[in-house]
Amino acid sequence: MTPPNAHESRWSDLERPPLNVTALRRGVVVPGGLWTSLDLVAATGSTNSDLAARAASLPEGAVLIAEEQTAGRGRLDRTWTAPARSGLFFSVLLRPGADVPVTRWGWLPLLAGVAAATGLARAAGVDMSLKWPNDLLVTVGGEERKTGGILLERAGEDAVVLGIGINVSLHADELPVPGAGSLGLANAVSTDRDPLLRAVLRSLEKWYTRWRAAVGDPVACGLQEAYAADCATLGRQVRAELPGGTAVTGEAVALDGDGRLVLATEGGDRQAVSAGDIVHLRPAD
Numbered sequence: 001m002t003p004p005n006a007h008e009s010r011w012s013d014l015e016r017p018p019l020n021v022t023a024l025r026r027g028v029v030v031p032g033g034l035w036t037s038l039d040l041v042a043a044t045g046s047t048n049s050d051l052a053a054r055a056a057s058l059p060e061g062a063v064l065i066a067e068e069q070t071a072g073r074g075r076l077d078r079t080w081t082a083p084a085r086s087g088l089f090f091s092v093l094l095r096p097g098a099d100v101p102v103t104r105w106g107w108l109p110l111l112a113g114v115a116a117a118t119g120l121a122r123a124a125g126v127d128m129s130l131k132w133p134n135d136l137l138v139t140v141g142g143e144e145r146k147t148g149g150i151l152l153e154r155a156g157e158d159a160v161v162l163g164i165g166i167n168v169s170l171h172a173d174e175l176p177v178p179g180a181g182s183l184g185l186a187n188a189v190s191t192d193r194d195p196l197l198r199a200v201l202r203s204l205e206k207w208y209t210r211w212r213a214a215v216g217d218p219v220a221c222g223l224q225e226a227y228a229a230d231c232a233t234l235g236r237q238v239r240a241e242l243p244g245g246t247a248v249t250g251e252a253v254a255l256d257g258d259g260r261l262v263l264a265t266e267g268g269d270r271q272a273v274s275a276g277d278i279v280h281l282r283p284a285d
């Protein structure tokens with residue numbers, strides 16, 4: 001299809017149908033379930049910002065989805081590009097504090113990664129791997145490509161907003177950053193976003209409920225094992241760049257009880273780095 005002008009996507013609206021909010025609600029907001037409300041907006045700056053602003057008046061389990069984000073954010077206020085109908089861009093409000101000590105909340109982005117990877121593997125037939133702490137990767141032509149990201153933010157004392165962005169139908173000629181990927185580019189069996197979103201939300205509910213019941217213990221609920229099984233970072237030599245220009249280099253050998261990445265350094269000691277401290281995590285030269 002020829003784009004009407006160079007700035008417009010080569011995809012037509014037909015190829016990118018809108019999400020069906022009524023069907024999504026019916027499939028996801030069920031009595032006794034985690035998801036208490038589900039809203040869809042055509043466009044907004046950032047679903048994380050919107051949900052955080054309304055957190056005080058919302059119950060746990062509120063879901064906000066946007067067809068397009070004009071000021072989507074990643075970690076450290078980096079830009080997350082979210083063109084209309086090209087992916088799944090949504091945030092959920094969680095209040096883990098009643099059951100889970102705050103030191104364990106660092107597992108939430110990792111939990112979301114496992115949930116997204118397992119949900120999408122089932123619904124899209126795409127193998128996803130996880131780059132610690134918050135990236136979702138697919139393999140395209142033998143190359144690992146970032147296809148999703150997760151952003152966890154505090155929203156007051158007891159609430160967090162967990163935001164997930166997944167590129168579904170971004171085409172090779174419209175990638176937001178060089179080397180980005182999408183489910184379509186990874187030969188997904190389907191890029192129909194309704195079932196994909198349902199699968200991710202159901203998987204997220206399952207993992208979050210398990211984790212809470214285990215008082216946030218990642219071993220007891222099987223999360224640590226599931227994360228390690230999908231994690232592309234463990235077993236590799238990495239360089240963790242920290243604020244102030246310092247860095248730790250070593251083999252990524254484990255995750256600790258708080259979701260920190262443990263590096264075995266060349267000097268022979270072990271050092272844990274937390275997601276909040278990482279400026280970049282890159283392959284070591």
Ligand SMILES: Nc1ncnc2c1ncn2[C@@H]1O[C@H](COP(=O)(O)OP(=O)(O)OP(=O)(O)O)[C@@H](O)[C@H]1O
Pocket residue numbers: 074075076078079080081082134135146147148149167176177180181279280281282
């Ligand atoms: N739709 C998108 N798909 C893939 N990547 C994107 C998209 N939008 C933005 N990005 C990239 O994601 C980055 C934000 O993610 P994050 O803060 O996790 O950094 P990162 O580059 O993934 O981290 P690292 O340097 O540790 O690999 C942005 O700076 C941009 O490079």
Ligand SMILES: O=C(O)CCCC[C@@H]1SC[C@@H]2NC(=O)N[C@@H]21
Pocket residue numbers: 045046047048049069071072073074075078080082088089090091134135148149150151163164165166
């Ligand atoms: O890669 C990252 O650093 C995280 C990207 C997170 C993107 C999602 S899209 C929905 C939610 N709203 C945002 O502004 N960010 C998250």
